[in-house]
Amino acid sequence: MVYDFERTQRIAVIGGGPGGYEAALAGAQLGAQVTLIERIGVGGSAVITDVVPSKSLIATAEATTAIRAANELGVQFFTKAEGSGRPVKPEVAVNLGAVNKRLLGMAHAQSEDMRANLLEAGVKIIDGNGRLDGRDAVIASTEAGGTGADFDRIEADTVVVSVGASPRILDTAAPDGERILTWTQLYNLKAIPEHLIVVGSGVTGAEFASAYRALGSTVTLISSRDQVLPGEDADAAAVIEKVFKRGGMTVLNKSRAESVVRAGDGVIATLSDGRTVEGSHALIAVGSIPNTAGLGLEDAGVQMSETGHIRVNRVARTSVPNIYAAGDCTNFLPLASVASMQGRTAIYHAMGDAVNPTELRNVAANVFTQPEIATVGWSQREIEEGLVRGEIYKLPLAQNPRAKMMGIKDGFVKLFASIGSGTVIGGVIVAPKASELIFPLALAVEHRLTVDQVAEAFAVYPSLVGSITDAAKALHRVD
Structure with a gap:
């Protein structure tokens, strides 16, 4: 034309x-x-029906987690009516209808x-x-x-x-909008599911499993792979799975859901090996x-x-x-x-x-679990497979002074640099608000900055972003 x-x-x-x-x-x-x-x-x-409402729900879930974890930072709650003067563990109630x-x-x-x-x-x-x-x-x-x-x-x-x-709709797990749900139907719920079965451990399944566990649901996550979030950095996925299990979530790896059906006021998920899982609701998150x-x-x-x-x-x-x-x-x-x-x-x-x-x-991506996973550039898997020549440096977030102040125990900063030139070619951050922290690495990848150039930038002390400059300093090469 x-x-x-x-x-x-x-x-x-x-x-x-x-x-x-x-x-x-x-x-x-x-x-x-x-x-x-x-x-x-x-x-x-x-x-x-997707990004805006789901991330708003996740923000509410993060608030409940912060309240429950406040005691670790020395914040104590008291019940005045009892007059005992003794601290009590907070009971967090979520009004899902209002949310x-x-x-x-x-x-x-x-x-x-x-x-x-x-x-x-x-x-x-x-x-x-x-x-x-x-x-x-x-x-x-x-x-x-x-x-x-x-x-x-x-x-x-x-x-x-x-x-x-x-x-994506499965014939053997057809959503009814009441007990068996897609992620677009979750916002019709009036109360927190007593036991939510999540079928699918990709980004959507992991995000909602993380959120509803924080909101108070018993959660069973059914994953057909060896590990949750199979498409993400393996170390990052391992951190998330550890956090899930520590928080009381049941993770069924190497398990495939053959069907999910209504059973009265609940649902039954039948696995390919014959096992069954009973719950109050099921979220089907098997792609789009x-x-x-x-x-x-x-x-x-x-x-x-x-x-x-x-x-x-x-x-x-x-x-x-x-x-x-x-x-x-x-x-x-x-x-x-x-x-x-x-x-x-x-x-x-x-x-x-x-x-x-x-x-x-050069696209930065994020998984909104707790903690978040943010990535940009080449991956560790691609480096190990020889698709690009790169050095890898991983710095646990627990060593960061700001993380210690905030009570952060899980997560890391991982930086990838080209062998020889020292150009930043990728990175992974697992941390609260990793979606915000990844931006300096995205800039570095987009504009082909070297690790020395990143290290020369001043990071506020103390700050979580300081772990990025620390990782860059660790990759400094002496000519």
Whole structure:
């Protein structure tokens, strides 16, 4: 397609999650005529049913943990009514109905703020379902299912598809929204589950298992692998599993759930070896599937993967030159931050603006367990397999003075540097708020700083970030 840049460019965006939102906003900022089609609300599932509510729930869980651990820091609680003057162990009660009302309210408010931003920028928003009509147009239907007669046909020079993904559903563990749940249905609960069975020990399963154990649920985590969080750094996963077990969680490794069924006011999970686990509720967290079915992608010539993901390159372009895609529906990393970057990159590329192709190696990622796991760059596994030549240094967080002051016993900073040059090529942080602490390493990886350059920066004393500079100093090489 040859664009006529004498007239305003027309951009159609299907899906208003992080990728679609950024694409629409970038297009409007560059002077394009932008139409955004979104079926559940601006922000998509990331804001309304996934990232925002889940991390809000996790923040509540962290608060309960802090209260329970306060005694270790010398903070004692007393019951005045008894008049005994003796400290008591706090009984933490969580009003889950109030918690869920708050977090869903925040999610809605965030969605409305994003919608207002788009409208102020001049984006036209259609509340409905979108699908491709060939390569140069989009059908926007405002009827359920997107197949009704109430629709608009929007011609477009550039199309961005950012429709996200949905929880994977198992036939043998079909969610009913009451006792057997996906992670999008948890926020309908009115009370803390007495015994939550979590099927799946990936990021989502581990995060919710960690949160609900802290909120007071008995938790059984069923993992088909040798260790929880099989896709993460092995040392980091080992720390999390140790913390889980120490906190009273039952972790069933090398166990596969064959089925989960309702049993009166509870559920029964049957494992592949015949064992059964009884609980009050079950969370099925076994991955997600892209929402790409019925969008007309194949008819438009867009190449797809066997899993239904849209194949894109580093500027989010599909096999069709004027069609781009962003977010969890693509074959890139399923992270909100990556989706946002893809959406903006797609528009910059489509409109001829300066663009830096997305480098997945530089993306910082985080697992919101207690403690958190943050990673960036090359992994230890890749170094050990010889994919890159690197040195590894691991510093236990318990040696950090600020960690001692805060009562932190678990976690570490691990730094990877290129052999010879000393360039920082990756790192892992396991700590409270590791999502915040990883940023200096992300900067180092992005801008190819050496360990000596990192070590020369002043870290506040005492601070957790001081462990990063300490690890960098340990990797100093004498020429």
